[in-house]
Amino acid sequence: METEAALLTTITRAVTLRTAAALTRAVADLISTGGIPPHARLPTIRAVSDSLGMSRSAVGQAWRELQAQGLVESKRRGGTTVIGQPTPPHAKRYESMIRASITMPVDLGNLWCGDMPPIDLSRAFDYAVRHPDVGNQFAQQITPELRDAVSPDWPFHTESFLATHGAIDALEMSLAALVRPGDRVAVAVPTIARVFDILESLSATPVPIPWEEAGPSLKDLRRALIGKPAAFVYQPNRSLPNGRSVTQEWMAEAAEVLNGTIPVLEMDQTWPLGGGSSSLGSRLPEQVLHTRSFNFAFGADMRQAVVGGNSRLTDVLWNRLSYSSRYVSRIMQLAQAYLLTDPDTLAALRAWDTEIHRRYRTFAEALRRRGHEVEEASPPLIWLRVPDEHSVCTRLSTRGIVVHPGSFFRPGARWEQRISVNAAARGTGLEELADEIAAACDPRLAGGA
Structure with a gap:
């Protein structure tokens, strides 16, 4: 078992920024990789504060966040002790x-x-399986057919698209790429429940931005930005579960608030229901990823979405997909493209x-x-x-x-x-x-x- 002095040295070397979030991330990473073993007693808040030149309140905040993540436990007389590696996250x-x-x-x-009559998928798959590109061994970020199907009515101009296995898949990949343990993420609430499951799995903290009449509260969003969240997640159109959509006035003011700050992750879960197709992408093209999901209309087994927006962000997602077999098959993409363009x-x-x-x-x-x-x-x-x-x-x-x-x-x-x-x-x-x-x-x- 490391002595407290050695453990303090380990922590000090791992912390690159003198902030509560950076300290939380560093200690969480050390625990998850075994750098700090289970049952080790962490140095006192005073000792860490003196070693790092941080305030005691900031160190205490980091210790509380580690406790909230289930990585440590605090006892009145026994100090703060490492519980061990976290159990696998559950949704x-x-x-x-x-x-x-x-x-x-x-x-x-x-x-x-x-009990809505299902949309007929048979002709779409008949078209897809007969397509000459099926069988090509190299994956594609998005097929030309699907790109051509979604781009005409995309809410803003972009050349960068990516097919994913639904909106939740896209959101999980985006947050996993942007968020580190201990980070905060601004989330317009209420929102789909899976958002919070994903954030918990990433050991991130949601900062709720309550919906108002015109859109998520810009007063609360301004306040949240002071804490430097990793991203802002919201649904501009037909937000679930409250069914609200942002106004154009909200869009203009939100663009001023968010300009030059953090990535903005937009979700549209209920395409093709009427009610507008707003996006901050036309105002903040360097910050926005917009996801349009199709499985509400076509069913859970046709679970697909398209992500469009900033090319740097979509490239990050594609790189994650290309290291695995998680990319969307051509057959699925071609069938989706057919469904989006077939007159019947x-x-x-x-x-x-x-x-x-x-x-x-x-x-x-x-x-x-x-x-x-x-x-x-x-x-x-x-x-x-x-x-x-x-x-x-x-x-x-x-x-x-x-x-x-x-x-x-x-x-x-x-x-x-x-x-x-x-x-x-x-x-x-x-x-x-x-x-x-x-x-x-x-x-x-x-x-x-």
């Missing part, structure tokens, strides 16, 4: 969603099309969009008639205010209905009580489902928790 929110949904007859919690498929998507909006309006009106406040927003999810999200989810689950609590979509516990309801999953029985939700929100009708 806790995603796993909870699966457990809550897998046996339920009515799934109103997850982002899917439910485009007509089916327009009808699909119309039906999604009809279901959403019908469900929202049914809930309003039962006394619920449903904001004017875009489908498919309704971000519903409830008395107690845990109780409502529990009561609905006893009736065979799954919805997800608002806590999945925001970090911490200081938020108002909400549930996320997929209003597009069912085409019929919406009045009865609204009755069930109303009953679950009323303890007198539900018989208590």
Whole structure:
């Protein structure tokens, strides 16, 4: 076991910047690589402060962050001790969603099309497997066909595109390339639950930027930038789960706030639903990566997305893909390109969009008639205010209905009580489902928790 003096020397040599985040990263890296063994007692805050020339509050902040990451534990008399290498990360929110949904007859919690008629994929794959380029041994960042299919209506001009296995795949790769343990990441909230699972796996801390009427709070974003986050993650169009989109006024002001600062990671999870296609990429071309996902329309087994934006950032992602077999096959890319350009498929998507909006309006009106406040927003999810999200989810689950609590979509516990309801999953029985939700929100009708 290293002496405290030797351990202090090891830590001092590993720290390149005298900041709490840099100290956190350095010690986390030493623990994960075995440079600091399990059960070792870390030097005192005073000793590290004196050795590095840092304030004691900054060192204490780093020690608290290491404890939050599960790498160390602090005892009043025993000092701060290394627990050991962290256990493999789990996508806790995603796993909870699966457990809550897998046996339920009515799934109103997850982002899917439910009983909507599926888009025909057969002709797309027939085209793809017969394409002369299939079988080429060298991977491509994106096929010419898919590039030509997405570029005409991309929200800003760019020459740099990359095909990925869905928006979550793109986000995970982007954050893994940009974020180090202990970093902060600004996140517009509420947002998709997987964002927080990814950040936890990277030992990064989300800095919540609450949504307001026009977009994520620029006051909170300015405050977050003071702490030098590694990136800003948000959904400009039809944000999930609240269904809001940013205004043009917000875009102009946000561009001024973010100009020359950090990478901006944009996600569009619900293409091709109507409601605009805004992006900061036209104003901040050197900072923005925009991801458009296609699997909401075409299904989970057609899980693809295209990332477009700054060439330096897309090249970083491509380099990560090219070291593995994780790149998207030509067959999948060619089939996707066919679906995005085939007239019959485009007509089916327009009808699909119309039906999604009809279901959403019908469900929202049914809930309003039962006394619920449903904001004017875009489908498919309704971000519903409830008395107690845990109780409502529990009561609905006893009736065979799954919805997800608002806590999945925001970090911490200081938020108002909400549930996320997929209003597009069912085409019929919406009045009865609204009755069930109303009953679950009323303890007198539900018989208590």
